[in-house]
Amino acid sequence: MGIVEKIKEIEDEMARTQKNKATEYHLGLLKAKLARYRAQLLEPTSKSGPAGTGFDVQKSGDARVALIGFPSVGKSTLLSKLTHTASETAAYEFTTLTAIPGVIEYKGARIQLLDLPGIVEGASQGRGRGRQVVSTAKTADLILIMLDATKSEEQRRLLEIELDAVGIRLNKKRPDVVFKKRTTGGITFTSTVKLTKTDEKTIRTILAGYKLHNCDVMIREDITTDEFIDVLIGTRKYIPCLYVYNKIDSISLEQVEKLAQMPHTVVISCEMDLNLTFLVEKIWDELGMVKIYTKKRGDHPDLNDPICLRKGSTIESVCNGVHRSLAPNFRYALVWGKSSKFNPHAQKVSITHPVQDEDVVSIFTK
Ligand SMILES: Nc1nc2c(ncn2[C@@H]2O[C@H](COP(=O)(O)OP(=O)(O)OP(=O)(O)O)[C@@H](O)[C@H]2O)c(=O)[nH]1
Numbered sequence: 001m002g003i004v005e006k007i008k009e010i011e012d013e014m015a016r017t018q019k020n021k022a023t024e025y026h027l028g029l030l031k032a033k034l035a036r037y038r039a040q041l042l043e044p045t046s047k048s049g050p051a052g053t054g055f056d057v058q059k060s061g062d063a064r065v066a067l068i069g070f071p072s073v074g075k076s077t078l079l080s081k082l083t084h085t086a087s088e089t090a091a092y093e094f095t096t097l098t099a100i101p102g103v104i105e106y107k108g109a110r111i112q113l114l115d116l117p118g119i120v121e122g123a124s125q126g127r128g129r130g131r132q133v134v135s136t137a138k139t140a141d142l143i144l145i146m147l148d149a150t151k152s153e154e155q156r157r158l159l160e161i162e163l164d165a166v167g168i169r170l171n172k173k174r175p176d177v178v179f180k181k182r183t184t185g186g187i188t189f190t191s192t193v194k195l196t197k198t199d200e201k202t203i204r205t206i207l208a209g210y211k212l213h214n215c216d217v218m219i220r221e222d223i224t225t226d227e228f229i230d231v232l233i234g235t236r237k238y239i240p241c242l243y244v245y246n247k248i249d250s251i252s253l254e255q256v257e258k259l260a261q262m263p264h265t266v267v268i269s270c271e272m273d274l275n276l277t278f279l280v281e282k283i284w285d286e287l288g289m290v291k292i293y294t295k296k297r298g299d300h301p302d303l304n305d306p307i308c309l310r311k312g313s314t315i316e317s318v319c320n321g322v323h324r325s326l327a328p329n330f331r332y333a334l335v336w337g338k339s340s341k342f343n344p345h346a347q348k349v350s351i352t353h354p355v356q357d358e359d360v361v362s363i364f365t366k
């Protein structure tokens with residue numbers, strides 16, 4: 001009998017078994033067995049693709065948000081609450097076995113929310129399908145670390161370790177270091193600030209360790225040695241993160257207040273519908289989305305169908321948001337709004353002009 005059949009058998013037996021004092025222990029055993037089989041299902045097999053690749057879910061919408069957490073913290077419950085997609089939820093661990101995408105619609109934007117299997121300690125080392133989960137997290141524009149408010153604080157640190165191990169840096173900026181490889185000329189080292197957490201000698205030792213004998217290094221921020229290594233490796237992902245504590249219906253008000261005061265933190269209860277709207281607002285803020293309205297010559301701006309972009313986007317992204325034929329044929333654009341030098345009047349701009357929230361843009365092509 002395969003694992004899937006065994007799981008089915010246990011689930012059937014659980015459904016048949018009446019819940020009462022006498023069956024409590026037996027049900028507990030079944031639950032434990034079920035969790036074990038489901039965990040086995042999550043282990044990589046030759047069929048499930050090489051370790052280190054994420055789930056094959058098409059990116060869609062204006063941004064992607066990934067739900068990362070231990071089993072049974074309520075990830076699927078949240079997906080079902082915030083989107084029109086239902087993801088199976090249950091009281092046993094490893095209910096979700098693959099990536100399930102849903103869409104949050106907010107302020108005209110479509111944000112993809114990705115429900116993922118729960119991960120366990122050691123996920124990044126290839127235990128279970130966890131490696132696939134953390135690899136998928138790398139593709140997100142925002143990570144929601146979902147935590148069970150009734151469980152110990154330790155869970156948060158353990159998850160951070162797993163994400164760190166695959167090169168994800170949470171709520172951190174890329175270190176301000178310019179690093180250029182050369183073919184000759186040795187190492188030029190400059191630092192525009194006083195280094196208090198590392199020094200030139202350490203950095204030169206590291207460079208030698210990586211067999212980098214010709215390069216330019218310019219450090220413009222008081223970085224740590226680890227941050228310098230991140231720059232060298234180059235594939236680090238700097239992703240914003242919100243810590244979402246669920247199940248606050250089961251803890252005291254004092255505890256709720258304590259959690260809510262922590263930075264980048266939102267406390268919610270999916271079951272009691274507490275703070276879910278606020279969570280969506282925070283997701284929007286953290287993603288740094290802007291809304292751009294387009295306007296055809298002589299028309300009013302189209303206020304019903306804004307283009308949603310990440311903060312810092314340029315006219316080029318606006319072009320691509322309308323149609324991919326626009327950018328190659330671009331002549332100039334007119335912008336009204338915060339990014340116009342002459343606000344409230346229009347400014348004529350090039351394709352590299354950065355737009356701001358609620359700008360109105362007209363694009364002129366050749
Ligand atoms: N008390 C309480 N229970 C909740 C809340 N949200 C979800 N649950 C319960 O927590 C259990 C797990 O929920 P799921 O949504 O399946 O959790 P998950 O994180 O998707 O779990 P896996 O897919 O197994 O990793 C279910 O029994 C839910 O009913 C909440 O706000 N409060």
Ligand SMILES: [K+]
Binds near residue numbers: 090
């Ligand atoms: K579950």
Ligand SMILES: [Mg+2]
Binds near residue numbers: 075077089115118
């Ligand atoms: Mg789930």
